[in-house]
Amino acid sequence: MLQLTGLWMAVATFLGIWWxxxxxxxxxxxxxxxxxxxxxLIVIGIALQIVSLFASNLTLSxxxxxxxxxxxxxxxxxxxxxxxxxxxxxxANPNNPRHAAYLAAANSHAxxxxxxxxxxxxxxxxxxxxxxxxxKNQKSRVRKI
Amino acid sequence: xxxxxxxxxxxxxxxxxxGFVWVIRGEYYLGYLWWPYPLLLGIIxxxxxxxxxxxxxxxxxITGASCIWGATEMKEQAVRADLGWFRRNPRPKPAPPLVExxxxxxxxHL
Numbered sequence: 001m002l003q004l005t006g007l008w009m010a011v012a013t014f015l016g017i018w019w020x021x022x023x024x025x026x027x028x029x030x031x032x033x034x035x036x037x038x039x040x041l042i043v044i045g046i047a048l049q050i051v052s053l054f055a056s057n058l059t060l061s062x063x064x065x066x067x068x069x070x071x072x073x074x075x076x077x078x079x080x081x082x083x084x085x086x087x088x089x090x091x092a093n094p095n096n097p098r099h100a101a102y103l104a105a106a107n108s109h110a111x112x113x114x115x116x117x118x119x120x121x122x123x124x125x126x127x128x129x130x131x132x133x134x135x136k137n138q139k140s141r142v143r144k145i
Numbered sequence: 146x147x148x149x150x151x152x153x154x155x156x157x158x159x160x161x162x163x164g165f166v167w168v169i170r171g172e173y174y175l176g177y178l179w180w181p182y183p184l185l186l187g188i189i190x191x192x193x194x195x196x197x198x199x200x201x202x203x204x205x206x207i208t209g210a211s212c213i214w215g216a217t218e219m220k221e222q223a224v225r226a227d228l229g230w231f232r233r234n235p236r237p238k239p240a241p242p243l244v245e246x247x248x249x250x251x252x253x254h255l
Contacts, residue, residue, distance in 0.1 A: 006194025006206025013157050013210035017164075018255060052150035061150025062203050069154040070161070089230060120223030123176025123238040130235040 012063040016070030028081040029093040045072035176238035177223035187212030220252040
């Protein structure tokens, strides 16, 4: 018999983290005020810990605790996401009055653009600053000889 | 009362927290092209979880899922470093084994 406990925990953990990224972004972008959704997440998170305490088997107990704890973290993450939007590190939703205010504020860094939506540079390639530092190093070594 | 479930919840909390650390360090020192290796490690851990006692199975499952998620985060972390939101390593990073194959696969991102 295969031990399926771990597989269930893996699914709970993965979906917990997934929702913590995708769901939090969506909730923050569509809530005019993030306090009500944060409160709901906290209540569900605590309720799931209580479910976990009284669950009859390990799988149900573990899954509810894992999902509960990620939801509790998501409540905090809503505030962090709000900060990212203000800094322009996450795209603002102009249809959300709270985000519209960030976009309209003086000296605002908020943007509707998703700056993360691009390909990273090639990590194996030499950067210009590193190349320059290397050439400088070699020259000083030659001088010493 | 089932205290073990809460323990597993806390364990997943710390493993996910550790995920933030290794993704940042991994991208800094190795580069995002290494992403298939944590993915593979995660899959191996989850398969291993099928053959051990329930508690070990749970711990391996949680760790494996977190590894898989971390693998999908490495590319985005590289973009964050490119944008200057995180410290960017100016050194050329070591190419992972099978780098040419990896470059052809689109790095997963959710």
